[in-house]
Amino acid sequence: MTRATRLLDLLQLLRRHRYPVAGAELARELDISLRTLYRDIAALQAQGAHIEGEPGVGYVLRPGYMLPPLMLSQEELEALVLGTRWVADRADARLGEAAHNALTKIAAVLPKDMSDDLESTGLLVAPAWPRHESAIDLGDIRSAIRAEQCVSLRYTDLKGDTTERTVWPFALGFFDHVRLLIGWCELRQDFRSFRTDRIKSWDLTGKRYPKRRAALLKAWKAHKDAEACNWQSQNPVLYSDNPIRVPPPAQS
Amino acid sequence: MTRATRLLDLLQLLRRHRYPVAGAELARELDISLRTLYRDIAALQAQGAHIEGEPGVGYVLRPGYMLPPLMLSQEELEALVLGTRWVADRADARLGEAAHNALTKIAAVLPKDMSDDLESTGLLVAPAWPRHESAIDLGDIRSAIRAEQCVSLRYTDLKGDTTERTVWPFALGFFDHVRLLIGWCELRQDFRSFRTDRIKSWDLTGKRYPKRRAALLKAWKAHKDAEACNWQSQNPVLYSDNPIRVPPPAQS
DNA sequence: CGCCTGCTGACAAAATTTGGCACTAGTGCT
DNA sequence: AGCACTAGTGCCAAATTTTGTCAGCAGGCG
Numbered sequence: 001m002t003r004a005t006r007l008l009d010l011l012q013l014l015r016r017h018r019y020p021v022a023g024a025e026l027a028r029e030l031d032i033s034l035r036t037l038y039r040d041i042a043a044l045q046a047q048g049a050h051i052e053g054e055p056g057v058g059y060v061l062r063p064g065y066m067l068p069p070l071m072l073s074q075e076e077l078e079a080l081v082l083g084t085r086w087v088a089d090r091a092d093a094r095l096g097e098a099a100h101n102a103l104t105k106i107a108a109v110l111p112k113d114m115s116d117d118l119e120s121t122g123l124l125v126a127p128a129w130p131r132h133e134s135a136i137d138l139g140d141i142r143s144a145i146r147a148e149q150c151v152s153l154r155y156t157d158l159k160g161d162t163t164e165r166t167v168w169p170f171a172l173g174f175f176d177h178v179r180l181l182i183g184w185c186e187l188r189q190d191f192r193s194f195r196t197d198r199i200k201s202w203d204l205t206g207k208r209y210p211k212r213r214a215a216l217l218k219a220w221k222a223h224k225d226a227e228a229c230n231w232q233s234q235n236p237v238l239y240s241d242n243p244i245r246v247p248p249p250a251q252s
Numbered sequence: 253m254t255r256a257t258r259l260l261d262l263l264q265l266l267r268r269h270r271y272p273v274a275g276a277e278l279a280r281e282l283d284i285s286l287r288t289l290y291r292d293i294a295a296l297q298a299q300g301a302h303i304e305g306e307p308g309v310g311y312v313l314r315p316g317y318m319l320p321p322l323m324l325s326q327e328e329l330e331a332l333v334l335g336t337r338w339v340a341d342r343a344d345a346r347l348g349e350a351a352h353n354a355l356t357k358i359a360a361v362l363p364k365d366m367s368d369d370l371e372s373t374g375l376l377v378a379p380a381w382p383r384h385e386s387a388i389d390l391g392d393i394r395s396a397i398r399a400e401q402c403v404s405l406r407y408t409d410l411k412g413d414t415t416e417r418t419v420w421p422f423a424l425g426f427f428d429h430v431r432l433l434i435g436w437c438e439l440r441q442d443f444r445s446f447r448t449d450r451i452k453s454w455d456l457t458g459k460r461y462p463k464r465r466a467a468l469l470k471a472w473k474a475h476k477d478a479e480a481c482n483w484q485s486q487n488p489v490l491y492s493d494n495p496i497r498v499p500p501p502a503q504s
Numbered sequence: 505c506g507c508c509t510g511c512t513g514a515c516a517a518a519a520t521t522t523g524g525c526a527c528t529a530g531t532g533c534t
Numbered sequence: 535a536g537c538a539c540t541a542g543t544g545c546c547a548a549a550t551t552t553t554g555t556c557a558g559c560a561g562g563c564g
Contacts, residue, residue: 002551003521004256005299016356018371022540033523038542047257055541056531063364068260070319070357071300074398075391079351082343082426083335091334091375099331102324106358111302111316120466122397122423123343124434139327145374146326171374174334176428182376214372254520255552275510285554290511308509308562 003040006030010040011061011068014051020058072106077114080106082123090128091174094139132178132197141181141196145169150207151183154200162200163187168209170216172196184209184216191220255292258282262292263313266303272310319361329366332358334375342380343426346391384430384449393433393448397421402459405433406452414452415439420461422468424448436461436468443472 001009013026027037041059045051050062072080084103088096107115144151151169156162165187173180178195185192253261265278279289293311297303302314324332336355340348359367396403403421408414421435430447437444 002295004259004295007256008299012353012356015360016352023542024540035524036522039521042542043254043256047260053541054531055529056539058540063360069263069299069301069317070360071317072319072354072357073300073350075347075350075394076354076357078394078398079339079343079347080332080335080354082347083332083337083339083351085335086338086342087331087335090338091331095327095331095334095375098325098327099335102328102332105322105324105328109320109322111314114316120464120469122421122434122465122469123347123394124423124425126425126427142327142330142375146330169374171376173376173378174338175378182374213374217372217374274508287512287555288553291552294511305510306562307511307560308507310509 001031006032007040007044008068010037011044011049011065014059014061017060020054020060022058023053026059072110072114074114074117077110077117078121078123081118081121082125085123086125089125092134092138092179094137095142129176131176132195134179134196134199136196136199136202138172138179138196141169141172141202144204145172145213148208148211148213150186150205150209151202152205153181153194153202155194156198156200158198166205167192167194168211168216170213170220182220184211191223258284259292259296262289263296263301263317266311266313269312272306272312274310275305278311319357322358322361324358324362324366326366326369329362329369330373330375333370333373334377337375338377341377344386344390344431346389347394381428383428384447386431386448386451388448388451388454390424390431390448393421393424393454396456397424397465400460400463400465402438402457402461403435403454404457405446405454407446408450408452418457419444419446420463420468422465422472434472436463443475 010026010030013029014021023037023041024034027034030037030040032040041051041053049065051059052062053059080103084099087099091099103118107118141151143149148168148170150166152164152166154162154164165185167181167183167185169181169183171182173182173193178197180193181196181199182191182193184190262278262282265281266273275289275293276286279286282289282292284292293303293305301317303311304314305311332355336351339351343351355370359370393403395401400420400422402418404416404418406414406416417437417439419433419435419437421433423434425432425434425445430449432445433448433451434443434445436442
């Protein structure tokens with residue numbers, strides 16, 4: 001790779017990380033020596049990029065340096081289309097529509113020859129497996145999450161017991177067969193996941209919960225990691241009970 | 253002046269002129285030889301700049317090298333984030349990276365307060381199931397699809413027989429455990445799907461296939477519908493042989 | 505045709521880029 | 535204070551890129 005293109009790549013790399021990145025890591029990603037990386041950073045700074053480097057911390061790109069080109073590559077466009085197709089097929093209807101709308105808006109500001117290929121992108125998503133449908137509207141749940149609102153749930157757990165609890169919802173997990181509402185449960189004083197198809201009903205309490213969504217998300221991830229039963233380990237128990245049978249291929 | 257900075261200057265120069273400029277003049281302004289200018293132009297084009305040059309006229313930078321400001325709703329942004337997360341986790345690495353890059357580029361042209369929520373979006377994708385990894389680089393396959401290039405495959409089918417065939421690839425299907433390359437097989441004179449993990453090797457033949465990708469895709473869909481064994485019915489035979497065992501949840 | 509332009513290939517000289525090494529220095533954690 | 539981690543600089547020889555020149559091809563236009 002030539003230096004000229006690498007500088008642009010470096011800029012994009014910095015843009016992508018919203019938190020400080022160590023030079024060593026950037027060097028690894030670009031496949032250059034650390035020494036060269038320092039030189040590249042200096043070159044970008046000399047051209048006006050606002051890159052801040054602190055010893056012991058790493059580099060951050062302060063927003064505002066947009067002179068360099070900013071256009072989606074063919075591959076990036078394909079990636080967006082594929083992601084949108086998945087959302088349209090596997091997430092809830094409202095979100096799927098939102099994904100389509102977003103893509104349309106993006107296409108509208110793209111050069112014509114690029115937006116032409118949107119439809120014919122040859123990347124396909126396997127159709128959804130049969131799913132436990134939720135009785136409730138996930139769009140509203142998402143609104144509650146966004147607004148950091150406490151909700152009260154009437155929930156039937158795996159044993160069939162129905163309880164009513166107040167929950168601070170901060171995430172929604174999309175699995176193959178079910179969706180999980182993840183939140184802090186005031187009843188249990190702990191993080192809990194709720195299968196959306198088992199939520200019988202829910203209400204906004206009107207109260208805002210006293211933490212930031214991002215903080216809860218972070219705490220939850222740390223909690224899961226500590227438990228060694230984390231999101232990454234994808235404990236099947238969370239969603240594989242009551243298995244759904246795969247119907248035979250349609251024959252008509 | 254170093255070449256890296258000069259390329260940006262050249263871009264800026266082109267942006268300023270709204271009417272065709274002769275290469276000779278650009279070369280004079282940048283104080284380089286004409287030959288070098290041609291090389292610089294080529295370098296920029298290789299990076300995606302839409303510079304048009306016509307003999308007897310000059311160069312024009314077609315608009316579209318920069319993303320104009322864009323407005324997305326909160327929900328649309330969330331949908332894009334969710335889709336990107338899925339692509340990053342479930343598609344191949346290069347595509348995942350492209351998805352991330354696309355998202356940050358879009359975020360860069362969004363109103364500031366909006367792009368802040370990117371990281372903390374509370375929509376999560378279930379982690380990937382164990383997968384049959386492909387030995388081949390799917391990024392290159394995607395390039396071939398994009399360019400409508402014939403490829404020759406060495407493929408080991410489900411029975412273990414290895415064959416060599418020329419295929420017109422037009423789509424890539426992402427399933428939970430496998431990816432399928434979908435194309436027209438010259439050997440069988442029919443549409444065929446190839447599990448990418450069973451493709452031992454492949455080569456570009458250099459030939460372009462005589463149909464449009466979009467047309468093949470459409471014909472294939474119709475064909476599948478007619479067969480009543482279509483994509484929608486997701487015939488498990490296509491990908492569920494040689495099942496992958498789900499590992500027990502990590503316990504350490 | 506001549507004249508303007510874009511564009512490519514080859515080649516050798518010139519300039520830049522690169523990686524490794526040694527060294528300084530700031531930050532944060534224990 | 536000690537330690538681990540990080541940014542940043544100077545130096546140098548080797549590797550690589552960049553550059554100009556020259557030569558030639560192609561396409562539009564008068």
